[in-house]
């Protein structure tokens with residue numbers, strides 16, 4: 450994207466301005482920033498709920514270039530912060546919004562990548578195990594993983610995780626964030642509050658009050674970016690063995 454600017458209807462100030470970066474196809478982009486920094490706004494632009502007034506998100510190759518909003522939304526799949534499960538079975542939840550035939554093998558592969566195989570395998574009925582309304586018979590972290598598995602089944606070229614791993618422990622999250630780039634060709638955009646979650650990202654976009662305050666790897670930002678350091682060290686003890 451080049452010099453992207455976006456102001457909400459009726460808002461006095463732009464919520465995003467001067468975003469200027471590019472990304473390789475299939476890359477893993479992390480996005481971090483404090484409250485009000487513009488992270489959810491960026492997600493809404495990616496989902497084409499709004500269009501920027503200046504610049505454009507040139508995220509598609511010419512071949513992919515969508516003609517309609519519907520096509521756009523088929524190419525970009527956003528996993529919301531709050532997991533969305535529905536009354537039915539694991540299978541019906543994974544297949545939500547999908548019309549093609551999907552084999553059980555493909556469903557298990559998606560569960561594998563989403564680090565959800567073990568707890569599904571332990572449920573009576575497995576893929577046909579019951580999901581109660583809002584997925585209340587699953588833990589918060591399990592619900593998030595099932596919602597991510599659904600996105601993997603859909604196999605969109607762009608997968609946007611809007612802080613959708615917040616209920617996972619660090620080890621499970623890190624396995625998931627390694628499996629997605631290793632196993633899938635999707636471009637992964639991950640909004641996170643935690644610098645730890647972005648260690649394996651190819652690039653991290655640091656947002657500060659709607660502006661681009663950094664764009665580099667975790668390691669590089671940790672060495673040079675004041676804001677990234679401040680966020681990181683508010684989450685880790687300075688000098689902590691594990692801090693890097």
Ligand SMILES: Nc1ncnc2c1ncn2[C@@H]1O[C@H](COP(=O)(O)OP(=O)(O)OP(=O)(O)O)[C@@H](O)[C@H]1O
Nearest residue numbers: 457458460464482483484485486487488489490491
């Ligand atoms: N629908 C809206 N209309 C007008 N202004 C909005 C709207 N949504 C967000 N904003 C403003 O845009 C700015 C960025 O908000 P955004 O929700 O993108 O932040 P965020 O980084 O997601 O924060 P948080 O970590 O709290 O979720 C804020 O100043 C916010 O007040």
Ligand SMILES: [Mg+2]
Nearest residue numbers: 485488489490
């Ligand atoms: Mg937000």
